[in-house]
Amino acid sequence: MIVGLDARPALFGRTGFGRVVRQALLALGARDDVELRAYGAAWRRARADCRLPGVSTPPLPARVQQLLAPLGFGVETLLGPLDVYHHTDLVFAPVARTPEVLTIYDLVFLHDSRWHAPGFARRLLPRLLARVERAAALVVPCARVADDVVHRLRVAPGRVHVVPLGVDHLHPGASGQVDGAAVEGAGRVARVLARVGLARGPGAPLVLLPGTREPRKNQLALLQSFLRVRGTTGAVLLLVGPRGWGCADLEQQLQALQRDPAAPVRTAGEVDEAELGALLRAADIVAYPSLAEGFGLPVAEALSCGRAVLTSRDTPMADYGGDALLAVDPRDPTALDEGLRRLLHEPGWRAALGARGAQLARPWTWAAHAQRLVAVYRQACGSGRPG
Secondary structure, eight states, X not given: OEEEEEOHHHHHOSSTHHHHXXXXXXXXXXXXXXXXXXXXXXXXXXXXXXXXXXXXXXXXXXXXXXXXXXXXXXXXXXXXSOSEEEEOSSSOOOOSSSOEEEEOOOOGGGXXXXXXXXXXXXXXXXXXXXXXXXXXXXXXXXXXXXXXXXHHTTOOGGGEEEOOOOOGGGSTTSTTOOSOTTTTXXXXXXXXXXXXXXXXXXXXXXXXXXXXXXXXXXXXXXXXXXXXXXXXXXXXXXXXXXXXXXXXXXXXXXXXXXXXXXOSEEEEESOOHHHHHHHHHHOSEEEEOOSOOSSOHHHHHHHHTTOEEEEESSSHHHHHHGGGSEEEOTTOHHHHHHHHHHHHHOHHHHHHHHHHHHHHHTTOOHHHHHHHHHHHHHHHHTSOOOO
């Protein structure tokens, strides 16, 4: 089976969509029943640390691609004949005649307009609906998103396929892991902490807060909770992930803390895969109090690394984490305080949670993700839907 897959998210970032697409490409490329052809046509150059072997990246803007579509241009023009084409981004490449599969990571942009730039939903929704109509199959990361797609986009349930994500990319020897993070993990963590100027005393708990800083990730609430309950534990808080948008209050408070050499809070920005794996394995607590997610990959990653996790109830993370994590109301400061305080003061409970999480996450591999994708592709090939 010849599969075309949009590789562009993996060429421009290592977090979010970029991480998912990169690992899916690697897992699909390792299979002998798939001939994978990656689509990388874009005006932007691939980031130096995101380049993928065998992915052609002709400088062709998305707007030009759409203008050429009525003249017969499609992904097939660059990739050749395909059995199926998989859209993995919100900027849809034109497809001339191949059956299409579309990943919808989430529909949170329809839940609260404050979580995105003004007019984002108004601009995206018509394009998304048009592509959904064309698609032979839709891929989503969890049952909650499947329900959202069925009810909000009025899609027949049989067209929606739940394909959970993998987490084994953070473990030494896993697909996509370029070096042995476990070999010098402690050294990597020490270098990151030294780079950002975060002083951690012996035995002091390390709280890791991963993710792009944006409104729905709710990092400000966690930061304020940490400062309230840290007390005499000596705990330190490290935010890992790029600066995003719409978080002026958070950024202002972080900047004030950065100016204080003794402050127990620092930001590390985006780190590479080996550093992220080392930080997750070294953290005593991983906090992810997001208000809404399609899957919440950082939580799954933390569970796979055997970490105690504080996250949000009534989310996909609470669904798949079960009793292997602590889920609280992310909008309730008292609930956040109580949960974080308990995790800081009960190392035995942290260890028990971590052990359950590592066991739970063991089957969550990218090979299993690819296996499910291939099943969706085969169904799409025989669907007979136009596109």
